Amino acid sequence: ALVSGIAPRKKTFGVIVRQGKKTVVIGNGAPVVVQSMTNTATDDVDSTVRQVFELAKAGSELVRLTVNTPEAAAAVPSIREKLDAAGCDVPLVGDFHYNGHLLLTQFPECAKALSKYRINPGNVGQGAKKDAHFADMIAVACQYDKPVRIGVNWGSMDQALLERIRDENAKRDDPWPIQGVMYEALITSAIESADRAVELGLPADHIVLSCKVSQVQDLIAVYRELSNRCSYALHLGLTEAGVGSKGIVASVAALSVLLQEGIGDTIRISLTPEPGEARTREVVVAQELLQTTGLRNFVPLVTSCPGCGRTSSSLFQELATSTQNYLRNQMPEWKERYPGVETMSVAVMGCIVNGPGESRHANIGISLPGNGESPAVPVFEDGQKKKTLRGDNIDKQFQKIILEYVQSHYG
Numbered sequence: 001a002l003v004s005g006i007a008p009r010k011k012t013f014g015v016i017v018r019q020g021k022k023t024v025v026i027g028n029g030a031p032v033v034v035q036s037m038t039n040t041a042t043d044d045v046d047s048t049v050r051q052v053f054e055l056a057k058a059g060s061e062l063v064r065l066t067v068n069t070p071e072a073a074a075a076v077p078s079i080r081e082k083l084d085a086a087g088c089d090v091p092l093v094g095d096f097h098y099n100g101h102l103l104l105t106q107f108p109e110c111a112k113a114l115s116k117y118r119i120n121p122g123n124v125g126q127g128a129k130k131d132a133h134f135a136d137m138i139a140v141a142c143q144y145d146k147p148v149r150i151g152v153n154w155g156s157m158d159q160a161l162l163e164r165i166r167d168e169n170a171k172r173d174d175p176w177p178i179q180g181v182m183y184e185a186l187i188t189s190a191i192e193s194a195d196r197a198v199e200l201g202l203p204a205d206h207i208v209l210s211c212k213v214s215q216v217q218d219l220i221a222v223y224r225e226l227s228n229r230c231s232y233a234l235h236l237g238l239t240e241a242g243v244g245s246k247g248i249v250a251s252v253a254a255l256s257v258l259l260q261e262g263i264g265d266t267i268r269i270s271l272t273p274e275p276g277e278a279r280t281r282e283v284v285v286a287q288e289l290l291q292t293t294g295l296r297n298f299v300p301l302v303t304s305c306p307g308c309g310r311t312s313s314s315l316f317q318e319l320a321t322s323t324q325n326y327l328r329n330q331m332p333e334w335k336e337r338y339p340g341v342e343t344m345s346v347a348v349m350g351c352i353v354n355g356p357g358e359s360r361h362a363n364i365g366i367s368l369p370g371n372g373e374s375p376a377v378p379v380f381e382d383g384q385k386k387k388t389l390r391g392d393n394i395d396k397q398f399q400k401i402i403l404e405y406v407q408s409h410y411g
């Protein structure tokens with residue numbers, strides 16, 4: 001039979017991230033978590049608080065910030081306090097590289113204020129020092145009962161491990177190509193580090209793994225294999241995805257394949273913001289990826305046609321955009337007052353060819369008149385024609401109808 005469907009989610013350990021009374025679960029079948037990261041200097045407390053607040057308001061369920069200096073580590077408790085005072089309970093994740101063992105041990109208030117740590121096993125030191133630094137950080141995680149993401153990145157690979165895998169590969173009867181060596185090194189680094197953390201006392205349900213690369217096919221290959229080989233919760237993200245539409249397309253191309261196969265428990269879309277572009281764009285893209293693939297619902301999404309020579313005016317594009325903005329702006333207030341409203345579907349169409357048909361498939365649909373068509377604007381609710389709008393302020397009339405529908409169906 002022809003069926004449309006997503007694969008069952010791969011069973012992973014459920015990791016609980018705590019902030020006060022709030023909990024966010026990663027893995028074990030929980031809804032895929034959206035996360036993001038600040039790009040402010042962490043020791044600039046006010047700017048960082050402002051950006052964390054914006055990301056959380058946009059829908060980031062965890063917010064990571066870099067903890068790279070003693071000043072940054074000292075600032076973390078103040079950031080947490082200010083967020084708490086403003087009623088923002090989003091869990092904070094500390095991103096540590098090179099000196100994480102020092103910062104986590106020398107700044108216990110920072111270690112306590114963070115809800116989760118990210119450790120990169122590729123840059124915690126070399127040889128015996130690496131083992132000792134890694135053990136120090138895991139000891140802090142155990143002491144404060146914090147989950148850890150062991151995040152491997154091919155831009156900062158553990159060179160000794162890479163050499164080892166190269167040597168082992170050279171002895172194989174059927175050696176992998178160089179790309180295979182890189183994949184194996186990434187996966188081995190993540191799993192061996194996680195297993196070591198478990199040996200050091202960190203429970204497996206306190207560990208999230210990631211193996212980030214910057215090319216779509218590499219990411220898919222690495223995560224398929226990683227998912228085959230372990231049951232740790234997985235964080236998906238295409239690192240250094242790029243600017244604008246390229247970054248969005250590459251991230252979505254890679255992540256949607258993996259999510260469709262049931263792989264991935266939390267995602268981040270890593271976009272380079274264009275000048276003036278809001279950092280929150282990556283949160284919106286992550287939500288829209290999860291919603292359009294049927295994994296989660298965040299906000300009613302507008303279905304709209306591209307428009308063509310039949311479209312009579314710019315009113316159609318303006319209405320599609322203003323309707324989507326209106327719906328997004330009503331959340332999260334609507335989410336509190338009207339449970340389930342995020343599943344509502346809305347269609348805004350440009351003419352009579354597909355307009356009435358598409359509009360009938362949505363909970364609420366509107367079909368604007370194309371060239372030469374009657375100026376009347378039909379509105380449909382649950383497949384039935386409900387009203388005909390006329391006049392100049394179609395957008396406001398349509399928003400009023402949407403609000404009435406929401407109140408009567410989700411109130």
Ligand code: SF4
Nearest residue numbers: 305307308350351353
């Ligand atoms: Fe063009 Fe009408 Fe199709 Fe929209 S619905 S793309 S306006 S023909």
